Every structure is written in C-alpha cells, then in structure tokens.
Amino acid sequence: MRRLRNQTFALAAAVVAATLGPLGAVSADTDVVEYRQSVMQLLEGHVDAIMTVVRGQVAFTDHVVAHAESIEQLSQNMVDLFPPATGPDTLPTNALQQVWSNPNGFQTATLALQQAATNLSLAAQSGDQLAIAQEFNNLRRAGCDACHSSFRRRPSQ
Numbered sequence: 001m002r003r004l005r006n007q008t009f010a011l012a013a014a015v016v017a018a019t020l021g022p023l024g025a026v027s028a029d030t031d032v033v034e035y036r037q038s039v040m041q042l043l044e045g046h047v048d049a050i051m052t053v054v055r056g057q058v059a060f061t062d063h064v065v066a067h068a069e070s071i072e073q074l075s076q077n078m079v080d081l082f083p084p085a086t087g088p089d090t091l092p093t094n095a096l097q098q099v100w101s102n103p104n105g106f107q108t109a110t111l112a113l114q115q116a117a118t119n120l121s122l123a124a125q126s127g128d129q130l131a132i133a134q135e136f137n138n139l140r141r142a143g144c145d146a147c148h149s150s151f152r153r154r155p156s157q
Helices: 002-054 061-075 103-126 129-151
Strands: none
Touching: 002 061, 002 129, 061 103, 061 129, 103 129
C-alpha cells in the first residue's frame, strides 16, 4: 500500500512539474517583457522631463543632469532587454520581429542611442542650454525615433 501511495505521489509530482515547467518559462519570458516595458517607461519619463525644461515650460534646469545621466545609464543595457523568446511571435509586445531578425541593425540603433545619450549627458553637465537643446533633439532623432521607426510597432499597427 505504501509503495502504491509513493508511486501515485511521484506520478502526481511529475504531472505538476510537466505542467508548471512550460508555464514557468512563459511566465519568465512575460516578466522580461514587463521589465523591458518598465525600463522604456523610465526612459520616456526622463525624456519628457527634459523636454519640459528645454521647451521652457518649467525652470528645473538643474534637474536636467540627473535625467540625462539616467537616460545614459539605462541606454547601456538596451540590447539585454530583448533576449530570445520575448518577441511578438511568442508574447504580446510592441517590439517588432526585426529586433531578432536583424540583430546587427538593432545593435547599430542601440549604439546610436547610447552615443546620443552620452552627448546629452555631457551637454547637461556643461549647463549650456543651447547645447542641451541640440543634444536633446539629436537624442530624440538619432536615438529614440530611429529605433522606434524600425524596431517598434506603432500603436496603429
């Protein structure tokens, strides 16, 4: 009787493990997408904060350095946020399949973002408002817009 109970328990454990195994993997991949979206929202928040300063809507010019440095730091790990099995073929995401099918192009786009973020950070540290505005516009064009136009699904898609 004890042997039958142990075999039944072992079979039940195997069924649970087999069932949870794939779910655990999907959950982990979903967690990566949610983490990636959180990082992108952080970037957007820092960009929006700098934009309100550059446009003269707020006078927090002394805050620009912190926002620019945060953008620079967050941009350094961009490629890591897009591991295999986290694309639109397996999970709901705004990232286009080109992130994974064109890794060299994606790497080039992230390097452009990193360089633009570094340039913005340096301009912010200088305090030169004209340089900050120029580098901010460059970040948006060469960094954000360039990547989003090729590697991110537009809301209307």
